[in-house]
Amino acid sequence: MTRTKNSITVAALAVAATAFSVHAADGRYPVTYVQKVEITHPSHRSAWENKDFLDCNDVVLTEEDVFYALRHMRRISWKSYDPENTDTTGCEGKTLVTFKNGKILAMGIEPTGRISTGEFDAKMKPTASPPSFYECDPCRQRKMALLKDALHRADERRLKRLEAEGRIPPGEAEVRLKRSKAERDKP
Structure with a gap:
């Protein structure tokens, strides 16, 4: 009986660890290794802007938003990110995040928690890593609460x-x- 309880406990812990790792932020971009954050466009509108939903002039990306995104973003496919298939405000802040190893991450962060990224080396040449797409539901909840007005x-x-x-x-x-x-x- 004790052996069965131990087996069940070990199995439950393994499932919990797997579930936690699925929801962990992208380990390639640890916040502890960030050297510098440069907001290049605090508020940028795209062709998808819908002023009936949100005026991009009301949305400003902050350094705090960038750190929050790095801690909570989850990688998704292009199909899940595609503006034609998902909700988008058409507003996006743009930033360059420099890590201590010289890697630079260009990020486009929407208030809806949609994030696109591209990696560059220290000389701003694209790396072999393809563009990535993320979603960050905690970012969306946080930013939209700040944007109530x-x-x-x-x-x-x-x-x-x-x-x-x-x-x-x-x-x-x-x-x-x-x-x-x-x-x-x-x-």
């Missing part, structure tokens, strides 16, 4: 435009805006 402003723009176009009844924009704000402000 910007999201409220985008909702207001969208709803007032719909009301002006006659697509929603007069006064309905205010009602929907209050409802949306209350939903977003829930803990």
Whole structure:
């Protein structure tokens, strides 16, 4: 009986260790080896920008965002990252992260937690490593919570435009805006 309990305990620990490693950040980019973070474009808009959802002028990438992303990003396939198949704000901050070994990681970080990367050597020549794509749900939750006011402003723009176009009844924009704000402000 004790042997069975030990076997079950060992099996459970192995499963837990496997699950933890699946959710671990990319070990190629340890935060402890970061030498320098240079934000090259704190706020950049792409062709995917949707001001009805979020105005890119309201989104600014910070050094804290970069470190948070390095700690929490999970690698995904291009298919999972492709803007045509996923939600995107069209806003992205760009940064160069230099590691102590000379490797430079160029990152594009969206407030939705979508991250694209490319590796370069110390002379800014691309390495053999192909571009990588990541998602970071903790980054999305954190950044979107910080962007509540910007999201409220985008909702207001969208709803007032719909009301002006006659697509929603007069006064309905205010009602929907209050409802949306209350939903977003829930803990």
